[in-house]
Amino acid sequence: MVETVKNSKEEFSGLRAILWPVHNHEVKKFVPMCLLMFCILFVYTMVRDLKDVFIIKYAVMGAPELIPILKIFFVMPFAFFIVMVYSTLINKFGTTKTFYVMITSFMSFYLIFILFLFPNINYLHLNAEKVKIMQDGAPGIFSYIIPCLTNWVYSLFYTISETWGTIAVSSLFWQFANQVTKKNEVRRFYGLYPLIGNWGVIVSGASLQRMSKGASDAMFTKNVYVLISACIFFCLATMAVYHYIHRKVMTDPTLYSPEEIVEKKKKEKVSMMDGINILFKTPYLLLICALVIAYGVIINLVEVVWKAHMNRTFTDSGSYANMMSNVSIFTGIFTICATIFSTYILRRFSWKIAALIVPIGTFVFGSLFYILILYNNATPGAVMLGASVPILAVWVGLIADALSKSVKYCLFDPTKSMAYIPLDKDTKTKGQAAVEVIGGRAGKAGGAAVTFFLTNIMVPGSKIMRHLGILITVFVLASIWWISSVLKLSKSYEAKIIENK
Numbered sequence: 001m002v003e004t005v006k007n008s009k010e011e012f013s014g015l016r017a018i019l020w021p022v023h024n025h026e027v028k029k030f031v032p033m034c035l036l037m038f039c040i041l042f043v044y045t046m047v048r049d050l051k052d053v054f055i056i057k058y059a060v061m062g063a064p065e066l067i068p069i070l071k072i073f074f075v076m077p078f079a080f081f082i083v084m085v086y087s088t089l090i091n092k093f094g095t096t097k098t099f100y101v102m103i104t105s106f107m108s109f110y111l112i113f114i115l116f117l118f119p120n121i122n123y124l125h126l127n128a129e130k131v132k133i134m135q136d137g138a139p140g141i142f143s144y145i146i147p148c149l150t151n152w153v154y155s156l157f158y159t160i161s162e163t164w165g166t167i168a169v170s171s172l173f174w175q176f177a178n179q180v181t182k183k184n185e186v187r188r189f190y191g192l193y194p195l196i197g198n199w200g201v202i203v204s205g206a207s208l209q210r211m212s213k214g215a216s217d218a219m220f221t222k223n224v225y226v227l228i229s230a231c232i233f234f235c236l237a238t239m240a241v242y243h244y245i246h247r248k249v250m251t252d253p254t255l256y257s258p259e260e261i262v263e264k265k266k267k268e269k270v271s272m273m274d275g276i277n278i279l280f281k282t283p284y285l286l287l288i289c290a291l292v293i294a295y296g297v298i299i300n301l302v303e304v305v306w307k308a309h310m311n312r313t314f315t316d317s318g319s320y321a322n323m324m325s326n327v328s329i330f331t332g333i334f335t336i337c338a339t340i341f342s343t344y345i346l347r348r349f350s351w352k353i354a355a356l357i358v359p360i361g362t363f364v365f366g367s368l369f370y371i372l373i374l375y376n377n378a379t380p381g382a383v384m385l386g387a388s389v390p391i392l393a394v395w396v397g398l399i400a401d402a403l404s405k406s407v408k409y410c411l412f413d414p415t416k417s418m419a420y421i422p423l424d425k426d427t428k429t430k431g432q433a434a435v436e437v438i439g440g441r442a443g444k445a446g447g448a449a450v451t452f453f454l455t456n457i458m459v460p461g462s463k464i465m466r467h468l469g470i471l472i473t474v475f476v477l478a479s480i481w482w483i484s485s486v487l488k489l490s491k492s493y494e495a496k497i498i499e500n501k
Contacts, residue, residue: 021188021192022188022189022192025254025255026185026255028248028249028252028255029180029245029249029252029255029256030189030192032241032244032245032249033177033180033181033189033193033245034192034193034196034197035237035241036173036176036197036238036241036242036245037173037193037194037196037197037200038196038197038199038200038203039200039234039235039237039238039241040168040169040172040173040197040200040234040238041169041197041198041200041201041204042200042201042203042204042230042231042234043106043164043168043204043231043234043235043238044164044165044168044169044200044201044204045200045201045204045205045328045332046204046207046208046227046228046230046231047110047157047161047164047231048161048162048164048165048328049204049205049208049321049324049325049327049328050157050161050208050224050227050228050321051154051157051158051161051162052067052158052307052324053317053320053321053324054154054157054158055067055070055151055154055155055158056307056311056320057311057316057317057320057321058121058154058317059125059147059151059154060125060126060127060128060131060147060150060151061128061131061132061135061146061147061150061151062147062151062154063144063147063311063463064304064307064308064311064464065144065308065451065455065463065464066144066147066148067304067307067448067451068304068447068448068449068451068452068455069144069145069148069452069456070148070155070158070159070162071162071444071445071448072445072448072449072452073145073148074148074155074158074159075158075159075162075163076441076444076445078159078160078163079162079163079166082163082166082167083166086098086102086167086171089101089102095175095176095179096246099172099176099239099242100239100242102167102168102172103168103172103235103238103239103242104235104239106160106164106167106168106235107231107232107235107236109156109160110228110231110232110235111232113153113157113228114224114225114228114229114232117153118153118224118225118228121153124152124153125150125151125152125153126150130150131146131147131150134146134150135147135461139460140456140460140461141456141457141460143456143460143461144455144456144461145456168238176242177189177190177193180245180249180250180256182256182257191339191343194335194339194409195336195339195340198332198335198336198339199332199336200332201328201329201331201332201335202328202329202332202333204328205325205326205327205328205329205331205332206325206329207227207230207325208227208321208322208324208325208328209322209325209326209329211223211226211227211321212317212318212319212321212322212325213318213322214318215318216316216318217316217317217318219318220316220317220318220321221317274434276434276438278430278431278434279434279435279438282427282431283492284423284489284492284496285427285431285434285435287485287488287489287492288416288419288420288431288435288439288489289434289435289438289439290439290481290482290485291355291412291416291439291482291485291486291489292416292435292439292440292442292443293439293442293443293446294359294443294478294479294481294482294485295358295359295362295408295412295443295482296439296440296442296443296444296445296446296447297443297446297447297450297474297478298362298363298366298404298447298475298478298479298482299362299401299404299405299447300444300446300447300448300450300451301366301447301450301451301471301474301475301478302362302366302369302397302400302401302404302475303401303447304447304448304451304464305369305370305373305397305464305465305468305471306369306394306397306398306400306401308463308464308465309373309390309393309394309397309465310323310394310397312465313390313391313393313394323394323398326398327398327401327402330398330399330402331401331402331405331406334402334403334405334406334407335405335406335409335410337406338406338407338410338411339409339410341410342407342410342411342414345357345411346411346414346415346418350490351415351418351419351490351493351494352486352487352490352493352494354411354414354415355411355415355419355486355489355490356483356486356487357407357411358404358407358408358411358412358415359479359482359483359486360483361403361404361407362400362403362404362479363479363483365396365399365400365403365404366400366475366479367475367476368396368400369393369396369397369400370468370472370475372384372389372392372393372396373393373468374468374472375389376389376390376393377465377468418493419489419493420432421497422493422496422497422499422500423496450471450474451464451467451471454467454470454471455467
């Protein structure tokens with residue numbers, strides 16, 4: 001035992017320090033934690049891809065224009081509700097029971113979906129003729145809201161699946177990781193959890209690709225049962241692994257000791273109005289908030305146009321799902337690569353260089369995508385680099401989407417967190433809470449709000465592609481705002497670092 005503890009304190013060297021800084025006795029703990037993340041990310045990726053296919057390809061009068069409405073009026077209220085439920089369960093039953101309750105709840109919905117809802121979808125939803133009559137009889141602003149309501153099963157699937165990422169990944173997994181990971185393991189394990197766990201994203205994407213490539217609408221519909229069943233299996237696997245860790249790891253004093261756990265500081269709670277006051281009183285925090293808002297707006301603007309372009313390029317559900325699977329595969333691969341290189345970038349380069357990589361990269365690929373869309377609109381059927389421009393635009397948009405998602409956790413979030421370091425304790429605590437409350441919500445809803453305004457208020461019932469010029473203008477302005485905010489923040493950051501020294 002003494003020898004084991006002694007060995008656990010030894011530093012690793014060479015390649016093993018990067019690829020496998022895990023002691024032999026820690027494998028019993030480390031592998032199940034990675035497997036837990038793998039299972040959660042598999043489900044997250046699968047339902048994330050399927051929810052778009054259902055809304056755009058399966059829903060009666062479905063279209064990409066429904067997505068902004070779902071994000072603003074369905075997902076956001078449900079997310080607030082589920083967080084309240086989660087907090088109540090934690091306070092009443094503790095983390096262990098809450099974990100099982102939350103996973104079981106999500107799993108139960110997916111089970112009900114494939115057993116009762118999906119097989120009877122034609123009886124549960126109105127047909128196209130009735131939906132069209134409702135649209136014609138209602139004000140134009142309800143043109144896309146009506147299909148969201150009449151396709152209530154798919155809207156419910158979209159809403160619940162969107163929330164899985166927030167609850168299962170952000171709350172359940174990382175909260176548990178904070179609970180079981182010892183102080184001397186944090187620096188070694190936390191970088192490897194996503195590095196290995198993201199294979200769940202790749203495997204999920206590959207599974208969807210296998211089931212959708214070349215499949216007709218009828219065949220893919222049958223395969224949906226298999227894919228959702230796989231999600232149910234991995235929900236069960238998640239709970240099984242969680243149970244194993246509690247039984248075999250947390251009862252082993254060499255692997256788990258409450259005294260050696262890094263205590264997570266309680267988050268400062270800030271109301272919406274308090275958050276606004278804090279931000280406007282501190283220009284430095286306002287710049288950090290600008291980064292968060294700009295990221296959310298830009299990602300949404302590129303993604304919604306890409307999905308609209310995909311919808312008109314691929315007419316059947318199988319082809320559309322196949323491209324969504326490619327996004328997941330590329331996101332998983334890019335995330336693994338970015339995780340490896342981001343450590344080097346953060347260590348070798350200044351904060352400014354590291355923080356500029358994400359906005360500049362997003363702007364370059366996003367601009368390339370928009371240029372191809374405009375070129376395709378001007379010269380339909382054109383060929384470039386041996387491929388048709390519509391297909392080329394799909395792939396460039398796919399890479400832009402995958403890259404923006406993968407670098408968020410590896411570069412964007414770390415540089416944002418580093419920006420708080422020079423602040424005093426009170427400003428840092430309240431500032432982070434304010435940015436999370438204001439910036440997080442505004443970023444997620446911002447891009448969706450722009451699209452909603454254009455397609456539901458400015459020109460009710462119009463298509464996203466009709467407003468391409470305005471969307472590109474907002475994209476460029478948001479990118480300039482993001483980059484200029486990084487440059488301004490960099491000067492303040494460096495000045496504060498020098499001042500603190």
